[in-house]
Amino acid sequence: MRFIADMMLGRLARWLRLYGYDTLYGVEDDDEILRIALAENRVLLTRDSGLAARARRLGVEVIALSSNSLEGQVGELKKRGLEFEELFPAHARCPKCNGPIRPVPKDDLRGRVPESVYQKYDEFYVCENCGQVYWPGRQWREMLRIGEKLRRV
Ligand SMILES: [Zn+2]
Structure with a gap:
């Protein structure tokens, strides 16, 4: 399942990417x-009931969400059969741009990450699209903590 999320669902879009779901976001x-959803056969995620109705009339598949919170939205998606088990980095997409993530040898990153980070970590991933580098630092641990909460939603 591939998605396109409306502008109110930025946080959810980033998390879907972290779980490996191909999710477009940022189209205002x-x-x-609607054009992209139809052309690329993407499921529309929206909290806007007017937009949801328009999409359905055009034949776009829609998941209309009602919750304001990330936890609530993930709960709604679980009810629709989505799984939130395998968090980053396996199968993940870049939370910033939706590009594919791949592991990179540490040697390739000399000078591309802060020296202290280079010294401290041995596991690195890079987005093939935007070049963003990821490593298991503070932000990563915070992601795992939230991921643990989302697993129990
Ligand atoms: Zn990226």
Whole structure:
């Protein structure tokens, strides 16, 4: 299942990517969202009931969400059969740009990450699209902590 999320669902979109779901986000214009959803056969995620109705009339598959919170939205998606078990980095996509993530040898990153980070960690991943580098530092641990909460939703 591939998704396109409306502008109110940025946090959810980033988390879907971390779980490996191909999720477009950042398209502001509703007509453009609908055009892309149809052209790329993406499921529309939205909290806007008007947009959901328009999408359905056009034949776009829609998951209409009602919760304001990430936990609530993940709960709604679990009810629709989505799984939130395998968090980053396995199968993950870049939370910033939706690009594919792949492991990189440490040697390739000399000078591309802070020296203290280079010294401290041995596991690195990079986004093939935007070049963002990821390693198991503080932000990563915070992600795992939230992921543990989402598993129990
Ligand atoms: Zn990226």
